[in-house]
Amino acid sequence: MDLGLKGKTALVLGASRGLGAASAKLLAAEGAHVIAASRSGEAPADGMEGVKLDLSDADSVAALIERLAAQPVDILVNNCGGPAAGPAKGQSSAAWQAAFEAMATPIFAITDAALPGMIEKGWGRVVTIGSSGIVQPIPNLALSNGVRGAVAGWSKTLAEEVAPHGVTVNMVLPGRIATDRLAQLDGIKAEKTGAALDAVQEASRKTIPAARYGTPEEFGAMVTFLCSQQAGYVTGSMIRVDGGMIRGH
Numbered sequence: 001m002d003l004g005l006k007g008k009t010a011l012v013l014g015a016s017r018g019l020g021a022a023s024a025k026l027l028a029a030e031g032a033h034v035i036a037a038s039r040s041g042e043a044p045a046d047g048m049e050g051v052k053l054d055l056s057d058a059d060s061v062a063a064l065i066e067r068l069a070a071q072p073v074d075i076l077v078n079n080c081g082g083p084a085a086g087p088a089k090g091q092s093s094a095a096w097q098a099a100f101e102a103m104a105t106p107i108f109a110i111t112d113a114a115l116p117g118m119i120e121k122g123w124g125r126v127v128t129i130g131s132s133g134i135v136q137p138i139p140n141l142a143l144s145n146g147v148r149g150a151v152a153g154w155s156k157t158l159a160e161e162v163a164p165h166g167v168t169v170n171m172v173l174p175g176r177i178a179t180d181r182l183a184q185l186d187g188i189k190a191e192k193t194g195a196a197l198d199a200v201q202e203a204s205r206k207t208i209p210a211a212r213y214g215t216p217e218e219f220g221a222m223v224t225f226l227c228s229q230q231a232g233y234v235t236g237s238m239i240r241v242d243g244g245m246i247r248g249h
Contacts, residue, residue, distance in 0.1 A: 004229025006031030010075035011068075011114065013037050013053065013107075015044055018179040019129055020079040022220030024048060030224060032075065037064065055080050055106040065113040072117025075227045078107045078128040082181060085188055088142035099143040104151050115162060124167035125227040128155050132175045134238065136246050141185075152238060159236035168235035170226050175242020176204060178213040210243030 010027045014020035016038035025045050028034045036043040041052035051067070054060040083099040111126055118124025132138070133145040134152045152171060159169035176182055186204065190197045205211055219241045225231055226239070240246060 001230070003030045003224065003227075005075075005224075005227065008032045008074040008227075009035065009072075010077065010227065011035045011037060011073045012077040012079065013055070013110070014079035014081065014129075015048075015077075016040050016042055017044065018181060019174060019177065019216055019219050019223075020077070022216035023077050023079070023127075023129075023223040024220075026217070026220040026224040027075070027077075027227060030228075032227075035073065056102045061106045061109060064110060068110070068113040068117070072120075073114055074118065074121070074123065075125045076111060076114045076127070077223060077227070078111065078126070080107060080129075082131070082141070083143040083147070085140050085185065086142060087140060088146070091142060095143065096146070099147045100150070103144075103147045104154070107151065108154060111158070115167065118167045119162065119165040122166040124162075124165075125231075126155075126158070126167065126169040127223050127226050128169075128171045129223070130171045130173045130238065132173050132240060132242050132246055134171075134173060135240065140188075155238075156236050163235050166232075168226070168232065170235060171238045172219065172222050172226065173238055173240045173242070174214070174219050175240065175245040176208060176213045177216060177219050177241070179216060182213065208243045208245045212243065214241060214243055 010032045012020055012024040015024040015036035021044035024034050024036050028048055034048040036048045037051050037053035039054050041050045043050035053064050080103050130148050133141055134148050137145040155169055155171050186200050190200045222241050
């Protein structure tokens with residue numbers, strides 16, 4: 001199936017590894033010109049354009065916004081790392097503010113900068129990578145659950161505002177996808193409980209109907225489809241890629 005992405009320009013945030021890299025590679029495979037933004041500025045594959053971006057650095061975000069004014073994009077994939085693990089109880093105001101400013105505020109600003117070019121063309125795709133914690137909070141990830149929940153509300157609201165202009169806005173929620181981030185979280189749980197890492201991972205897999213962790217490529221395929229011509233009537237949605245892990249909603 002031709003997804004109609006040849007000649008489109010896609011900006012992917014957090015594209016150096018994990019879910020961002022997988023999404024960038026699949027968009028490029030469909031013929032899109034991919035601008036891969038990351039702290040290192042290194043593209044995950046040949047043929048992509050790498051740019052430096054640190055979402056926690058206001059100057060870095062401002063530089064990307066300035067670039068978008070001169071070089072509009074057709075597709076924006078919002079992706080950011082998660083904050084430190086921890087409970088909801090006892091989190092300081094500073095911790096909540098830092099998490100919001102690192103995960104939400106820059107994404108809002110970058111999307112606002114990308115929208116005028118999309119609206120002018122009458123075609124655009126905004127896909128934000130979230131977390132299954134939006135639907136079912138993940139224990140000991142309070143900051144991520146809370147901030148990503150706020151991003152979900154923003155995404156849904158924005159989708160309604162820009163739908164008449166041919167721009168779709170969706171979220172993709174990963175479950176347990178085999179990335180460095182998941183390995184880190186499994187390691188933290190193993191250390192906290194005193195269990196072997198293999199035992200922690202096996203117990204985790206047993207909670208997933210598919211009985212395995214997903215691959216970054218499987219996740220990236222959903223992101224790529226939502227960026228396609230064929231997905232033009234899908235907007236305001238949150239689509240889970242979790243092997244059936246979350247039963248409700």
